[in-house]
Every structure is written in C-alpha cells, then in structure tokens.
Amino acid sequence: MYKVLIFAGTIEGRSVAEYLSAAGIPVHACVATEYGASLMEKTENLQISSKRLCVEEMVEMMQADGCEVVIDATHPYAAVVSANIRKACEIAGKEPIRLLRSSEAGQLDDGLVSDVITVRSVKEAAEFLKTTEGDVLITTGSKELDAYTVIPDFAERLHPRFLPAPGAVEACLELGYLQKNLICMQGPFSKEMNAAMLKQTGSVWLVTKESGKAGGFMDKVEAAAMAGAKLIVIGRPCVEKGYSEEEVRKMLAEKFAIGESEDAAAGSSVLPEADSKMEEIQAAPVGKRQVTLIGIGMGSRENMTIEAWKDCEEADVILGATRMLQCCSDLNKPTFAAYKDAELKGFLDEHPEYQKAVILLSGDIGFYSGAKKLIACLEPEYEVRTRSGISSVVYFCGKLKTSWEDVKLMSLHGKNGNLIAAAANHKKVFSLIGGKDAVGNICSQLVDYQLGHVRVSVGTRLSYPDEEIITGTAEELAGKPIGGLCVILVENPEAGKKPVTHGIEDEEFIRAKVPMTKSEVRSISLSKLRLTEDSVMYDIGAGTGSISIEAALQAPEGFVYAIEKKEEACALIEENKRKFHTANIEVVSGLAPEALEDLPVPTHAFIGGSSGNMKEIIELLLKKNPHVRLVINTIALESVAETLDCMKTLPVKDVDIIHVSSARSRELGRYHMMTGMNPIYIVSCTGDAK
Secondary structure (H helix, E strand, O other), X not given: OOOEXXXXXXXXXXXXXXXXXXXXXXXXXXXXOHHHHHOOOXXXXXXXXXXXXXXXXXXXXXXXXXXXXXXXXXXXXOHHHHHHHHHHHHXXXXXXXXXXXXXXXXXXXXXXXXXXXXXXXXXXXXXHHOOOOOEEEEOOOOOOHHHHHHOOOHHHHEEEEEOOOXXXXXXXXXXXXXXXXXXXXXXXXXXXXHHHHHXXXXXXXXXXXXXXXXXXXXXXXXXXXXXXXXXEEEOOOOOOOOEOHHHHHHHHHXXXXXXXXXXXXXXXXXXXXXXXXXXXXXXXXXXXXXXXXXXXXXXXXXXXXXXXXXXXXXXOEEEEOHHHHHHHXXXXXXXXXXXXXXXXXXXXXXXXXXXXXXXXXXEOOOOOOOHHHHHHHHOOOOEEEEEOOOOHHHXXXXXXXXXXXXXXXXXXXXXXXXXXXXXXXXXXXXXXXXXXXXXXXXXXXXXXXXXXXXXXEEEXXXXXXXXXXXXXXXXXXXXXXXXXXXXXXXXXXXXXXXXXXXXXXXXXXXXXXXXXOOHHHHHHHHHHHOOOOXXXXXXXXOOOOHXXXXXXXXXXXXXXXXXXXXXXXXXXXXXXXXXXXXXXXXXXXXOOXXXXXXXXXXXXXXXXXXXXXXXXXXXXXXXXXXXOEEEEXXXXXXXXXXXXXXXXXXXXXXXXXXXXXXXXXEEEOOEEEEEEOOOEEEEEEEEOOO
16 A cells, blocks of 8 residues: 555656655655666665556556555656646546656856757757758667657767667667667766767767756756757757645645654544545654755865765755855755754754755854754754865965964954954964954054064955955054955964963063052962953952953953053053053953943952952952952951951852062172062952852
C-alpha cells in the first residue's frame, strides 16, 4: 500500500519521492526504464516500478488501496506521457499535481551567447541544420536521433550524446551514425565538460532542449559561450500549469504533517476521505532536518570552499543576509533573507518541506561569527552541520604579505574594544570595523593617544572586483572619510616597551601640584583589588590618575571611571591617559557619591579620597553591586575611624586592614639617609550579599 503515486521521470521527481520516503510516507515511484529505477534506492517506504504504462495500467495503480495523491513529475518534453496521466486521473477521480521544472530560457536575453536559434521541435532543428555547415553536438537524447538523418552528411557532422541505455548504441549505428562520433555518458555535465566536448569534437553548433537547471541548461549555454559555438534551443512543447519542486514539497508537508511530529508523519493525521486501512500503516520515524552553517569567506563566489559550494548545490533552501545570498544567486535556489537567529529558525519551523537547509555566514564561522548562538538556537531540534570558511584575517594578511600568527585579534564591529591599548602593547592588531567614517575616527584617536606613527592598513570590499586596500600612518589617515564594513591591521614596531602591570615610577606621571598615591602604596592597593582583564572599576578621588592608569593597564578589556572633583586634577588625568595610551578611562568630574549615580555597575572600587562621605559612598557601591570588591586608602585618623565603623555596620566580608610605613633614601654628600613618608592604612573587603 502507498499514499503517494509519483511518475518520477526527472531529478525533481526522484527527489520528492526520496523526501516522502525519508519522512515515513509510503510512496510508489513509476519510471519508464530499468536505468531510471537504478537511480533510486528502494526502501521500506519506497516502491519502484520500471515499465512503460498504458492509461488502463495507470488507472489501476491510482485506484490502489490508500492512494491519496498522484504527482506527475515527468520530463517537460514527455507531453504524451503527461497527457496519459491526466486522462487516467479523470477516470480514477484523482486530481494530479503537476511538478514543473523551472525554465531558464529567459536568461538567454542577457547576451551571453551571440547566436541563439529557437525552434519548436527536433524536426525543426534538423531542418535548420540542413542550411548550415560545421560539426554539431547533439544533446537531445537518443530517442529522436532519426529526425536528424535528413541532414546531408549527418553521419560525419553530428556528434550525439545520450544516456548509456541498453540498445541505444545499436540503434544509432543502424540509423547510420558513425561509432567514433557517439558519446555515451551519464550526466550531470558541468559547463567546463560541455565546453571541452565542443572543442574536442570541433562542433560549432550545440543543440539542446530547454531542460531547466536540473537538466543542465545554463551549463550548456555557458559552455557554448566559452567554446564560441552557436546554440539551437528546442522550446518546450506546450505551456503547462503546475508547481515547482519546493511548492510541491510544501503541499505534501502540510497534507501529511511532515515535520510536526513522529506520530503525524507516521499516518495518524490523514485526511477524512482516506481509506481506513491507512490508519494501520506504521511509517518509520522522521529524522531530524539538516541545517548546515557555512562560512562563505569574504563574499565572492570564488572565495567559497568547494565543500561549501557543494552543500549549497544540494540544499533545498538557502538562508542568510542579503549580501551573503548574492554569492549563490546563480543556483536559482529558494532563498530567505535574514540574519537574526529567531527569524532564521522561525522560517525553518514554518517550512517543513525543506529537509536540507543552508545558512550562510560571513568569513569563518569560528571568527567573531554568529554561529555559536545560532547552533544553540537550532539544536537539538535540527541536525546542525558546520563548514569553515576563509577568515578575513587570513585573507587580508595574505594580501599584505605578512604573517598572522603573531596578530592580536579583536572586533569593533558592533562591539566595544580597547584598540588603543591593543595597538600600544602589540606589534600587530587586526580588527573588524563597522560604521560611517569609522577608520578615520579610530586613526584620530590613535593620534590623540600619541600613536600617530603606527602603520594602518585598511581593507574594504575584500574579494569583490572593487576591492580596495589603503595603507598609511594613523596620522595620514586621521579624519579621512573611510568606513563601512571593513578590516584594519595596525602595526606598531615599538609596542610592548611600556609596563603593562603596576610598577610605573612616580616620576613618569604628569603631576603638577595634585596629590598622588605613591608607587609603594599603589602596588599594595592594586594587589588587594584583584582586578581581572574585564573589570569595571571606580577610582574615587582619583587625583593625578595614577591608580586609574595602572588599573586600566591591568584591565585592557575593562573600563575605569576616574571620579575627581578638582578641575585641575581632571585635566591632569586626561593628559596621563593619553601618555599611557589608556583609552579605557573616562574622567568623571564631580563629587561622590552623587557623581556615581549614573555610571555602569562596578566590579571593583578604589577610594582614595571621600571628602567626608565615606559611608554614603560605600552604601551606594554596595547598592549597585552587593558583591563589589573595595580597597580604601586613608591617612587621617578620623577617616580610619569612619572606615572601621563602615566595616562593622555595612554588609561586607573578608575585611583586611594593613598599616604601611615606608621610607625613601636621599643623598647627603657621600651618605644616604632615609626619609619617612606618611603612614597609610589600606583597608580591603568584599560586599557580602545575603
């Protein structure tokens, strides 16, 4: 018993039959020859018969128990067979679904081939060839080769190509064709192979039917252009109404609830008019639908891997951002333009007819790609496969003839990042960039932070015909209107010469007359802070910014807010942040705790000056982050007492108090004398949220 009877004389027909079989829907596929049957694999849900049927035999099969759907997927030129199927359906009371192969004849209007002759039949093609000279490659099959025998010297001129069906060669020889001119091969044939055959046979004409993409029509058209041959196209015998393969799949998916549940696909949700016996059919469980995430490289077709292109050719549908889809436009596949995870999954959920889907992503799926979140979104509902692509860093460094194993990788495309610190501390920095005038603005910042000498290379429209690479110093490119989606490589031969952890000498800071935390105290305080690479720290009472500077160097992926009430001190912090290339510092002019209200939540805080507001400041910090890490420096005994009271009354833990007394030597003639510095209390603790 079977639910679907399909006359599968085409690739599309075989594909639909296998799709239904894989979904657990019993199918009977009819083909005309043993060779056609050999192209499909018989399974529990797929019966295959290989014989030419008369109308009465077709009716008998349509009236079999449980047959609900009849699909005519025969060749566009099998007009007689299609007519017989329609007649049989009328007798059996069935409404056939005509699966039509899409036409590509309209693409001939683009001028790819200069000489195109369109005829209505093989007979007309033969009559036209009688008026021409030169060898001809015939790709219309073996059944109608007798029509070409009216051509003078046909045996010498014509090179027929046909399937290796039993008896085909013998039939050609009986018609008078020369054995040396016969090409007996199974396709598909690429445009390169078609062009090679034209050149090998010396053919100046190519005869083909308008067989659509599945029949390799455009591969023949492009081959004729490559070989300089003229084209004779035999148009389709009639204009039919029908549906594409994708439309037929969707109709079947809705009818048999394919993709909704295993029970539905197994036949528990059949139409009311179906035979009751169909309820007893137990189909195999539906396998997961396959989604392949493909990194397409920079964007051009040539930049894709062969593996990725093959996946696209075999896919039922291709999804991705509009720019990504352009590289596969010549495949003429169904597409859906989107890049958000929810939109992509939503489309797949709504279209169970697509068993194999491809989602295109830029560059390589492992380099600042959306693949990670997309995989989590799709699994385990879908079987997710991945294909790596050529990353922008590999491509761009190759273009610049430089290695990339020593490159600091980052992205500023829709992300925040500290490129200034990276350029100051790494000899090579690669970054993705996005936004209008983004490169010119970044170069202006590099100049502002005393890095105007670094070499900046910018790549735009990589892999496309209008690809452009610009190189210059940051100073030369500063303010230039360069932006959009691009990449940059910043090279700084002098990188890494400055300390990247605490240990900067006091004399290195621009100080004037503003108070500064001395290096000995800074070292202990920073150790007590326990910063991480991505810490968000408040430096309250920042002074010259010495703590802010060293904290920013320790947390290059984080951010430091230097809060200072004195304008002179704020100006000094701005100067010091430029000197030490710490762009991840923001100077906040104001008095704590009011100045902290609108700042992002801190992970750490250093209090070097409270202006008598110690308790209020700590309370606000704990309100913003109950787990904040605190380090407090105090000199005055009154401040020590206030701090100790806070440690007792506020929700903190791991309180540690140390008293530091240090002295520095100074020269007196031939001797060195020690001069004591102000003793200081360093209090550290962590918020204790209950």
